[in-house]
Amino acid sequence: xxPLILIILLFMTILESQCQNKPAANIAKAxxxxxxxxxxxxxxxxxxKHRDIVPLIEELKKxxxxxxxxxxxxxxxxxxxxxxxxxxxxxxxxxxxxxxxESTATMALFDFFNFLQKPDALDEVKKKILQNTTLYFVPMLxxxxxxxxxRRNAYDIDLNRDALRLQSPEARLLKSLRDSLNPExxxxxxxxxxxxxxxxxxxxxxxxxxAPAFDYAQTVNEVRGRAMHTIVGMNxxxxxxxPGQVAKYSDDHEPRAFGDNIQKWGTSVILIESGxxxxxxxxxxxxxxxxxxxxxxxxxxATKEYTNYKLEDYVKIPQNERYLYDLVIRKVHHKxxxxxxxxxxxxxNRSEIPINSPKGFFHRATVEEIGDMSVFHGYEEVNGEGLxxxxxxxxxxxxxxxxxLTPERVKDLLQQGYTTVRLENFSAxxxxxxxxxxxxxxxxxxxxxxxLGRGANxxxxxxxxxxxxxxxxxxxxxxxxxxPSLLHGVVL
Numbered sequence: 001x002x003p004l005i006l007i008i009l010l011f012m013t014i015l016e017s018q019c020q021n022k023p024a025a026n027i028a029k030a031x032x033x034x035x036x037x038x039x040x041x042x043x044x045x046x047x048x049k050h051r052d053i054v055p056l057i058e059e060l061k062k063x064x065x066x067x068x069x070x071x072x073x074x075x076x077x078x079x080x081x082x083x084x085x086x087x088x089x090x091x092x093x094x095x096x097x098x099x100x101x102e103s104t105a106t107m108a109l110f111d112f113f114n115f116l117q118k119p120d121a122l123d124e125v126k127k128k129i130l131q132n133t134t135l136y137f138v139p140m141l142x143x144x145x146x147x148x149x150x151r152r153n154a155y156d157i158d159l160n161r162d163a164l165r166l167q168s169p170e171a172r173l174l175k176s177l178r179d180s181l182n183p184e185x186x187x188x189x190x191x192x193x194x195x196x197x198x199x200x201x202x203x204x205x206x207x208x209x210x211a212p213a214f215d216y217a218q219t220v221n222e223v224r225g226r227a228m229h230t231i232v233g234m235n236x237x238x239x240x241x242x243p244g245q246v247a248k249y250s251d252d253h254e255p256r257a258f259g260d261n262i263q264k265w266g267t268s269v270i271l272i273e274s275g276x277x278x279x280x281x282x283x284x285x286x287x288x289x290x291x292x293x294x295x296x297x298x299x300x301x302a303t304k305e306y307t308n309y310k311l312e313d314y315v316k317i318p319q320n321e322r323y324l325y326d327l328v329i330r331k332v333h334h335k336x337x338x339x340x341x342x343x344x345x346x347x348x349n350r351s352e353i354p355i356n357s358p359k360g361f362f363h364r365a366t367v368e369e370i371g372d373m374s375v376f377h378g379y380e381e382v383n384g385e386g387l388x389x390x391x392x393x394x395x396x397x398x399x400x401x402x403x404x405l406t407p408e409r410v411k412d413l414l415q416q417g418y419t420t421v422r423l424e425n426f427s428a429x430x431x432x433x434x435x436x437x438x439x440x441x442x443x444x445x446x447x448x449x450x451x452l453g454r455g456a457n458x459x460x461x462x463x464x465x466x467x468x469x470x471x472x473x474x475x476x477x478x479x480x481x482x483x484p485s486l487l488h489g490v491v492l
Contacts, residue, residue, distance in 0.1 A: 100145020
């Protein structure tokens with residue numbers, strides 16, 4: 001173990017020499033690189049439930065470093081916890097998952113609890129945080145929403161629009177904690193759409209920050225200014241990890257929102273929005289980034305180094321915009337209803353539809369833009385130049401059983417332009433959403449005509465008549481590859 005510690009210490013020394021004037025970058029990079037040893041193994045994906053975190057919280061009770069209280073219950077009777085750590089003068093409150101389907105930061109908070117308990121090369125960072133701040137965590141403020149993996153609570157109220165009327169028990173709890181603890185800093189932890197970009201660039205806004213405005217004039221007083229200073233330092237840290245992928249959420253005042261009101265009530269609020277990162281569907285990389293930026297922020301607060309950053313640099317952080325699609329097909333030919341050829345770009349997005357399965361959801365792809373998309377970008381892009389888009393065909397002759405859909409058979413069907421087949425026998429336990437083609441019953445009907453709001457099921461043909469790409473439910477098969485690519489979670 002000692003050689004590993006020496007290596008980490010050497011790494012820290014080198015890093016410090018490279019980042020002498022960038023303390024936030026130093027801490028964020030070190031926390032990011034060491035994250036694997038803190039990552040809570042029980043939480044593996046975004047759709048964990050309240051029952052998954054309760055045993056973890058019970059374990060924290062056994063460590064005198066933490067004070068754990070049940071401070072309230074949700075509408076459906078699930079306990080909501082307050083976890084306290086540290087003995088310092090500066091109080092900081094962090095709350096996550098007030099929207100039930102926004103769980104990235106909750107994962108990072110449990111990683112942070114492990115971080116505080118494990119001695120290693122970052123002990124000095126932990127020491128400063130614990131000695132100079134008192135931390136109050138409310139992980140999973142909306143456990144009922146988390147259970148259904150939906151934004152709103154069991155009343156179907158958006159908790160972040162209930163700061164004034166306080167009609168939800170979860171909202172009343174958050175307000176009472178803010179008032180009784182009176183923290184100097186507050187972290188409002190959320191997720192946002194993966195389709196947001198940094199300005200008009202093609203880079204996803206993987207993390208977006210905001211010091212919420214407490215009035216329509218967007219006044220900057222001492223309270224909001226503290227949040228802005230800290231965000232500039234957090235941005236510095238993240239730029240070493242995801243350069244060009246940090247944005248600033250809209251400063252527009254929302255009078256019903258908790259962030260805006262808590263800022264007004266005297267707590268410096270820092271909003272963190274976790275967006276998208278290519279290839280990170282379960283947000284495990286963004287979880288790591290959350291952990292790193294929260295750690296660096298708490299160190300900035302504990303050491304008051306946030307005061308070294310300039311307010312004007314907050315304004316320079318690019319605005320959060322929406323210029324991304326999951327898939328963009330560029331400059332493809334298509335015949336309109338009259339048979340006239342038109343040149344099109346096509347934008348496709350994939351939604352997650354809840355389903356009772358081990359995965360918890362299936363994808364439903366929808367065409368959301370048709371026309372000139374030259375100012376937009378895609379996580380995945382297909383060059384359609386010289387190709388013609390045709391609606392996917394539906395195989396009339398039914399497939400008898402699932403095992404008849406061999407990889408070779410699937411590839412042959414796609415090459416013929418089929419994207420949907422009929423299946424005679426739906427075996428028990430077979431989930432059609434996980435099969436390698438669209439599946440309908442023998443008497444089922446479907447239409448794959450290109451249109452806004454319709455499904456994305458078509459093929460792109462080359463001039464020689466061969467299918468170059470097949471798109472099934474918004475996922476792309478490159479038919480010139482050795483074998484088709486990933487589709488519906490099944491590799492053929």
